[in-house]
Each structure stands twice: as structure tokens, then as C-alpha cells.
Amino acid sequence: MKLETHFEEVTRIYHEKVLSKTEIVYSMHVYLAKSPIFPVDYFFPTSFHKAVAAGVNFAFLSECMADVIREIQRELRREKYPPYVWKLRLWASVLIALLTAVVLAEIFCRLTRIAPSPILPSAHERLGQHVASELNTYFKSNAFVSDPYLLWKHEPASWFLGHRISNDGLYMVPPSISSSPDSVVKVLVLGDALPTSSPSPFPDVLQRLATARESGKNILVWNAAVPAYSIEQISRLWEKVRRLQSFDVVVVCAGWADSSPAFGVEDRYLGIRHPFLARLWNELNWMHVYRAMLTQSARGETSSSLSMRVSPSHFEDSLRRLVTSIRRANAVPILLTEPHDPPEDIHDETARELLERHQQYNAIIRRVAIEEHVVSVDLEQEFQRRGGSRLWQSPGMVLSPPGHNLAARLILGALCKAGLFSEEDLGRMARNARYDTMSPDRPRVKWHITPDVLETETTAGKVCLSVIATNTGNTAWLRRRTIKSGKEGEKISFGSTAIRSELRYQEKHATDETSMAVAERFPLPHDVFPGEATSQTLCLSVPNVAGDYVISFCIDVDGIGSLTRFGAEECTVSLSLR
Numbered sequence: 001m002k003l004e005t006h007f008e009e010v011t012r013i014y015h016e017k018v019l020s021k022t023e024i025v026y027s028m029h030v031y032l033a034k035s036p037i038f039p040v041d042y043f044f045p046t047s048f049h050k051a052v053a054a055g056v057n058f059a060f061l062s063e064c065m066a067d068v069i070r071e072i073q074r075e076l077r078r079e080k081y082p083p084y085v086w087k088l089r090l091w092a093s094v095l096i097a098l099l100t101a102v103v104l105a106e107i108f109c110r111l112t113r114i115a116p117s118p119i120l121p122s123a124h125e126r127l128g129q130h131v132a133s134e135l136n137t138y139f140k141s142n143a144f145v146s147d148p149y150l151l152w153k154h155e156p157a158s159w160f161l162g163h164r165i166s167n168d169g170l171y172m173v174p175p176s177i178s179s180s181p182d183s184v185v186k187v188l189v190l191g192d193a194l195p196t197s198s199p200s201p202f203p204d205v206l207q208r209l210a211t212a213r214e215s216g217k218n219i220l221v222w223n224a225a226v227p228a229y230s231i232e233q234i235s236r237l238w239e240k241v242r243r244l245q246s247f248d249v250v251v252v253c254a255g256w257a258d259s260s261p262a263f264g265v266e267d268r269y270l271g272i273r274h275p276f277l278a279r280l281w282n283e284l285n286w287m288h289v290y291r292a293m294l295t296q297s298a299r300g301e302t303s304s305s306l307s308m309r310v311s312p313s314h315f316e317d318s319l320r321r322l323v324t325s326i327r328r329a330n331a332v333p334i335l336l337t338e339p340h341d342p343p344e345d346i347h348d349e350t351a352r353e354l355l356e357r358h359q360q361y362n363a364i365i366r367r368v369a370i371e372e373h374v375v376s377v378d379l380e381q382e383f384q385r386r387g388g389s390r391l392w393q394s395p396g397m398v399l400s401p402p403g404h405n406l407a408a409r410l411i412l413g414a415l416c417k418a419g420l421f422s423e424e425d426l427g428r429m430a431r432n433a434r435y436d437t438m439s440p441d442r443p444r445v446k447w448h449i450t451p452d453v454l455e456t457e458t459t460a461g462k463v464c465l466s467v468i469a470t471n472t473g474n475t476a477w478l479r480r481r482t483i484k485s486g487k488e489g490e491k492i493s494f495g496s497t498a499i500r501s502e503l504r505y506q507e508k509h510a511t512d513e514t515s516m517a518v519a520e521r522f523p524l525p526h527d528v529f530p531g532e533a534t535s536q537t538l539c540l541s542v543p544n545v546a547g548d549y550v551i552s553f554c555i556d557v558d559g560i561g562s563l564t565r566f567g568a569e570e571c572t573v574s575l576s577l578r
Contacts, residue, residue: 192225231319258315332418449467478495500555503518
């Protein structure tokens, strides 16, 4: 009777129109595949006895009929629930599986203790405030503030090294001009301290040289570099700046900050884009698995690279992504390698290690430029080829004014190579280039001092000379120039030129009383342009100790120092005190 019961259940379902005949037949074909000649239509007579009378042999189908009934019952249960219930059940199953995996991973991380200490958003904020304070102290300004995403940035409307920070936080914004968009080439400079470490950095010089043309397209330069920025911060700033307006060329200068020691973890794990993410971060930091995933280093990194702000492999990946993003913005990327001054002590292991790290990042920049077919300017090799201390303001990466001038000229050559202007335009820029003591280039001076030998008494107190200095270089001597710095824009003398005298005892075995040099500065009476001269009568103070002395004269500039190390000549006069 078991088979009869199954059969009656099937016929009842059919007659009640719960399932269609086609659905039942399909289910039976699935389970009765062993009997291809089985007359399925006999399952739908009015009674089981009529089917038996028709000669259907059900003996071998008893178990199969049970499976058919179970399948039909499952179909009936599905019909009882709407589709959204089944979707909820599916998502609940997925969620339970994920939670189970997270719990198991959390147990593993707690047992193995591989998760570092929590890195809360408040720690990011303190880091940004600390770096901003250090930069303000180093540059003697108030131009840096903390930022939750960039960590630190320029404070809008503040003054920094003679530049007023724009409302968008950019270091330099060119003046607006009334020209058609087709006649303007917009250049954006992104980078670290190299393009911002001077009152007249190479983006300023680039703008001034480009303005010296008599015809052709106008070149406008925006400087968005921020001291101590890594490639991670540069990429984040680019995503912000690109929304301000479109650019034709983007110059990227990175590498020094990336190879410096990390702030506990790599820069890519620092900074929070939105306050909601900060709250989420605070809530999830108790999870060991979350902290382990957050601080997991790139695969294949060596132990030494983990102490860098940006590891070499991540630096290369970020640089390639930045190049791709610049091209998607319909701009031409130009990559710069960052030059370096050789360490003063070649036996200093720390200095040598830092230099080797920096050279590794420059090698990455060259490789990316070749493989991505990007125009590049190899400042490192160009500076090494020219050599000399005249290109460096101080040991490390701070360029001197001639160094910034050289970098600007090399970038102009790269712009010409990229097809943004012609060789004739480049030649006109070189011929019309003008430099001054804000950014001296090749200063030269011809001295005429009378008398060239002096004799006087120790009781004289002063000695007077006639000094004529002729400007024979390409740099104008500015009598007085000031720049603004700090939040209030305090005026600081920079670029002001004077004649500096220094009196020293001539004999080798000088006493403490005579070994001290006496230096005096005499401001120029007017600006002296190339080819012009200045004539003054200088009265110098002399000591009251008898002996033979030497008085040296040089051109001295506020904020830069003596132009002698940039090639300007020095003059000496002998003094004998009786």
C-alpha cells in the first residue's frame, strides 16, 4: 500500500492544481530515468486502480516514487515563502560564514600575537600636529597646520618664504592673464621640500624664464609642493588639486621624504579621509585581525625597507598609479630625480646608508620613466656632472640659487622636448633670461680699490678706502629686498646686497687678541645691473694692536651669504699697523 499511497498523493496534488502536470512530469523524469519507456501519463488517471488495470508495473518504482513525493513537497514549501525571504536567508548564510571566518582569524591573531599596538585617529592627529610644529620651527614660520588626511599642509592665507599661500593651500599661484585657453600652457609642480626650500625656488624661476619670451604660448606655473611630503601624500594632494582646474603638464618631484624613517608604520596607513571613517577606525581598533591587516607590509619587502615611510615597491606602484592618473586628466607627466649633496664625512655609515637609499628611489624613478614612456629630468646626474658646492645651499637636498636656476632651465628643456613650445622659443628664453640676488646665477665682479696697501697708526681707529665694484656677471645686485614670512607676514631682508669687508691678522702665530676677524657690511647705494658699477668710500674699523693684517672684500647677500662660492671674485688689501 506504500506505492498506492504515493500515487494517491501525486494525483491529489495534480487535481488540486497545486502543481502543474508539466512540473510533476519533469520531477518524475528526473527520478525515473531508468525506465525511458515508462508511461508517465498514467500517473494522472482518476484512481490508482485504473492505472493498475491499464497494465502499469509499479513494483520497481516504489523507492523512486518516495523521492518524487519529497521533491514535490519541497516545491510546495518554496511556494509558501515570497522571494525576498529566500534572499534574506541567503544573505544570512553568507554573513554567518564571514563572521565565522573573522572569529577564527581573531582567535589566531590573539594566540600568535602578530597584531601591533592600536593606531587610533588621535595618534594620526598628534603626528600631523608634531610635524607641522617641527616645520614651523625649522622654517621660522606659521605656515603649516595639521590635516586629518594629508597629515599636514600649508595653511591658507599664511606667508611662507615670501609667498602667500592661496586659499586652496597652494604655495604659488601665477597671476591671471587675459588669454585664450589655447595660448596658455598650465604647469603644476608636485613634490616635497625641493621645490619649496627657497624664497625663489625653481618653479618661480621657471615662471620668470617663461615670461621672458617675446612670443608664443604663455606658460603659467602652479607650485603645490609641500615640505616633507611622500609619494602617498603627493598622490592624495593631486586628487584634490586636479578638481580645481585642468593642467597641461604635471611635474612630479619625490623620493627624499619617502626614503626617510617611517612614523611607526608606512604612510599609506596614515591619514583618514572622512570623520565617519575615523569613528569606524576607533570602533574596530580593538580587533587584532583588523590591526594585523592594517599594518601588513607589502609582500617581498626586506626588513630594512620596513623602516622607510614608503617602501621601494610601494613607491614604484604609487608612482605608476600617479602617472596613470595624470594621463587620465589629459596632462603630460614629467618625472624628476632628486639630486643630493655627497656626505661631508664619507666614513659616516648613517649618511652613506641614507644616500644609498635615496639613490635606490631615483633608480625607481628612472625605470618608471622608461617603462611608462614618460619625459624625465635626471637632476641627480646633471648635478653630479656639473659638480661643485655652488649648487647646494647646505648639505643634503637644499639647493642653492644657482641650483634652482639650473633645475628650471632643465625643466624648460623637458617642456620643449614634450612639444609644448619650439626650439626658437627656448633660445629666446635663454637670451632674455634675467637673474638677480634673489636667485643669483653666475655672479662676477671686478674690483678696483685704492690704495691697495695701507699703513697707519694703531691709534687711528679707522682707515678709509675707495672701492669700485663692477658687475661683470649675469646677476643684478639688488640694493634692498624683503620677503614676508609667518602668519602675519613679517618682513625679512632677503636678496639685499652689500659689500662685506673682513679684517684678519696676517701672521700664522696670531694671539687670541688678533686672531678674531672683524667683519663689516656696507649696503649698496643703488641697484647694480650687469655691466654697471658702484663706487663708494668705505671707512673700516681697525684694531689697536700693531701688526700686519689682510682686508678681504666680497659681495654679500642677505639670506644667501657671500657670492664668492658662486663664482664671484674676492679682493684683498694689505694693512700694516704700527
